[in-house]
Amino acid sequence: MEAAEHARLNAYFGRIASHFAPAERPASLLITHLLPERPAFVRSVAEMTELRAVLPKPKSAHADAVRVVESGGYVCDKLSRELFADPERAVRYIEAKAAGLRVLLLDVGGYFAPSLRGLCERFSGSIIGVVEDTENGHRRYADLGELPCPVVSVARSPLKEPEDFLVGQSVVFSTEALMRSRGDILHGRTALVIGFGKLGSSIARLLHAKGIRVTVYDIDPVRRTQALSQGFAVVRALEAGLEDAGLVLCASGALSLRGEAFGRLRNGAYVATVTSSEDELELAGVNDVYERAHVGEHITRYLTTGHYFYLLNSGNAVNFLHGASVGPFIFLVQAEILAAAAALARGGLNPGMHELGSADRAVIAATWLDYFNR
Template sequence: FAPTIDAVCERFSGRILGVVEDTENGHKRYACAEKLPCPVVSVARSPLKDPEDFLVGQSVVFSTEALMRSRGDILHGRPALVIGFGKLGSSIARLLHAKGVQVTVHDVDPVRRTQALSQGFTVARDRDAALHGAGLILCATGAVSLRGEDFSALRNGAYVATVTSSEDELDLAGLPDVYQRTPNGDHITRYQTTGHYFYLLNGGNAVNFLHGASVGPFIYLVQAEILAGVRNLARGDLGPGMHEVDAADRATIAGTWLNYFNR
């Protein structure tokens, strides 16, 4: 709703209570708005979402490896570049490392780059060189990770996968028209031009949804906080702008969840 929230609130004036936002991409869009016409309760950066984000990162690696194996390729011996070292990116990087994959990290945020370095990952000093050297690129920024001109820098035979929708992570529209797109197995597209080719997984959309993207009962923590956000909006006392669920409500949700699932 972020691109149209002003128009929606204007059209239904007095009837929009607000928005509950669950995604990092959506959080960023609302936070960048000069002025919001209604309250936005974001759970995207809640600590209750950390277990889900960690497990989503694990499922992204699982699905990426499954698609690669369907072509007879494996992770090992293929250096990986993880673009974005947030909660999803760091989870992806850790599991790849645990599988014996050489992992390089790139993030526009210098704080996150220092975090990656402190956890033993190689941090790219030259983004273009890192792109050229990687046999697997996993995009986890919630913004545009690869622009049209970046694709020509990819190593021949590289695989590209994302954790969100292609329109958010990849500027595929900016890819030169000389690239031919050819299906190369289920959910794999080969992009090829003279002397260069790479593989895009699941059309650039989140690969983990191909295998259910299940995170088990941890999803209920996030769903419960979304309901708490809806309740906060229904009370009608929040002004326009960004809001979060109270820490006390999060503690209640976590305690209730533990009583049920940690018997």
């Protein structure tokens, strides 16, 4: 970013913070993709809360961004699913960071979900709530059933739709770039898109616009009808789609391919995902059966007797290889996260799933237009 762009971004977040800032600042823990533009967002979280730790997502932590954040006086801790999988370990961690305080958890992908009940019951302070950014995380919290605290999700916000569309573009760009690095192209292959949510539907439309034959699989019959209405072939069984696909794009926000499904892949098929391998792919058993070899930068060939396929970026989000940039539209979502944090800090929300109201979203959109629609 140029100096003028930094100044505009800081001014934008300053205006958002001044509008939504709560009267009392809670402590916070922030899980985030620590990409090059993200330090400005981290600083804004620290203005609205007492930021006790930043936990960068492991596959999207840029070294320069980490250095900038740490040089600002913020602690960056190592993040893993295991850290919050066990309630006792999770409680020990949060006690070490914010014992006795009101704590807000800012999440990307449902990391706190497995221990949330234990944290609310055993932590010496109080967990005032969670803000969740992704569809995958939204589902993890919703699947808990009766929640012990409020969870404000921005995953299904209309302000996130521009990001989803542009992430879809970046996924297709990165997938094609990696295939071309081996002398392969998209054309001539049927692409199977697993998951027809906002991101999967964006990917399917972009592939179709490039002249690629696209098949869709989704466990939700409503989404299958939506895909049919938009002109895509739809398979009722995943296995049928895999056997004909030269490219498989996993965008379900959950587990897309289990161990036995990999054996159904067409020889020479490429597999790419839009999130981390631990969320989309069940690779443990596959790694025991197939020999792996790096056949290109960020391309792994899986080979066993009579069968082989290629996995891009080790099964992690393929678009992060090329920056995963969605331009200033990401600042819409970040502003909604700040507004959601402020809503939790003010209190009054019952345990359960929540979203921001349309009035708050309108303020964010109007502010964004003032700064970035130039």
